[in-house]
Amino acid sequence: MVRKGGAVLGLLTALIMLGVQVPGLAVAQQSYPSRPIHILLGFAAGSGADIGARFVSSELQKRAGQPVIIENRPGAGSNIAIGLAAKAKPDGYTLLLAASSAMAGSRFLYRDFKIETDKEFEPIAVLFDAAFVITVAPDSPLQSVAALTERLKGKTRNRYGYTNQTGQLAAAYYLAQVGASAEPVSYRTAADAVADVASGTLEFMVLDGGFAAGAVRNNKIKALAVTTAERSVSLPQIPTMAEAGVKDFVFAPFWAVYAPRGTPGDIVKTLQGWLREIYTSDAARQHHAITGSNVRFQDDTALRQRLRVEVEDWAKAVKAAGIEPQ
Structure with missing residues (x-):
């Protein structure tokens, strides 16, 4: 004796295997998102x-x-x-x-x-x-990455901030490339870090371009270079790191x-x-x-x-x- 429910289930399974559209099932599959x-x-x-x-x-x-x-x-x-x-x-x-x-x-x-x-x-x-941006305080006398490098080499205690992996790696890679040193300081948010960049508590920071573009335009920080292979559309006046003299430096x-x-x-x-x-x-x-x-x-x-x-x-x-x- 075959149960009715089992027969229906078997029929549905056979139809699906044959590629036949089952109206009720099709509605269920198409309901995303509900x-x-x-x-x-x-x-x-x-x-x-x-x-x-x-x-x-x-x-x-x-x-x-x-x-x-x-x-x-x-x-x-x-x-x-x-x-x-x-x-x-x-x-x-x-x-x-x-x-x-x-x-x-x-x-x-x-x-x-x-x-x-x-x-x-x-x-x-x-x-x-x-894109990411190399930034310093808005009133900093530094006008280039070369000037930043010189300053970092001339001081014994430097600090840079970061909020994410790219910011950390890009800063560390830059320091290794130019032969300078600085202590990394982790921040939970870019807003907190920017306040310390602006005050000069941090010598520099490699900052997410999405946040940096507005902060640069509002004169909260100064941009020295971008980390992309080409100049940023939102900050076209800012050179790339390659143009600033640091070769093989692309973090995007x-x-x-x-x-x-x-x-x-x-x-x-x-x-x-x-x-x-x-x-x-x-x-x-x-x-x-x-x-x-x-x-x-x-x-x-x-x-x-x-x-x-x-x-x-x-x-x-x-x-x-x-x-x-x-």
């Missing part, structure tokens, strides 16, 4: 990263038809946000927006960072490449969206499609021109490859800069 989507970000509200994240959430919720909420979880170089995202339910309702500096660099900078980011997340898409982390490992492929593709629409638009190019970053949409395959290469590059740069994990 509630708010949360994006974890390892930076504070008002930071350069937060400005970019708010643009993503605003544009994404237009397409998703549901609220897209940025959850700021600053601290430990984005490691807190990464850890929370890695443990989240893989249902498409918790995502991670993170820089390659955190996803590739944390393993070399933090002894207790055990997350294999290239294995524990589903890559969705690369969105943009970020890419920002990407990830989902917890195990997130269904159809949800990943849906999100990727929406992000492709956003990051091939004039609105995205105009927004990121203001913050000094370059729009660069790439799919999950390209993201996976870029992250692998980034890990290799970080291993080499950390060794060259002489940084020991903390």
Whole structure:
């Protein structure tokens, strides 16, 4: 004797295997998202990263038809946000927006960072490449990187600030290249660090371009150089580090969206499609021109490859800069 429920289940299974559309099932699969989507970000509200994240959430919720909420979880170089995202339910309702500096660099900078980011997340898409800026106090007599180098070499006790892995590595790499030294000081937010740059408590800081561009325009800090291969659209008067005399110096982390490992492929593709629409638009190019970053949409395959290469590059740069994990 065959139970009726078992027969129905068997029929549904057979139909699915044959590729036949089952109306009720199709509706269920197409219901994503049915509630708010949360994006974890390892930076504070008002930071350069937060400005970019708010643009993503605003544009994404237009397409998703549901609220897209940025959850700021600053601290430990984005490691807190990464850890929370890695443990989240893989249902498409918790995502991670993170820089390659955190996803590739944390393993070399933090002894207790055990997350294999290239294995524990589903890559969705690369969105943009970020610029960083070498900054000093607004009333500093220093007008160039060469002058900063001379000053650092002439003092016995120097300090620089950082809020993330790129800022730390870029500063340490610069010091190693020019033969100067300075003590690193970690800050939780860029706003706190900028106050100490402005007061002269810090000799310099390599600052996220998204935050630095506005601070430079408002005369809160002075920019000496950008870390990208080409000059920044938002700060075209500021030379690159190569132009400033420091060769082979390019630090431009890419920002990407990830989902917890195990997130269904159809949800990943849906999100990727929406992000492709956003990051091939004039609105995205105009927004990121203001913050000094370059729009660069790439799919999950390209993201996976870029992250692998980034890990290799970080291993080499950390060794060259002489940084020991903390």
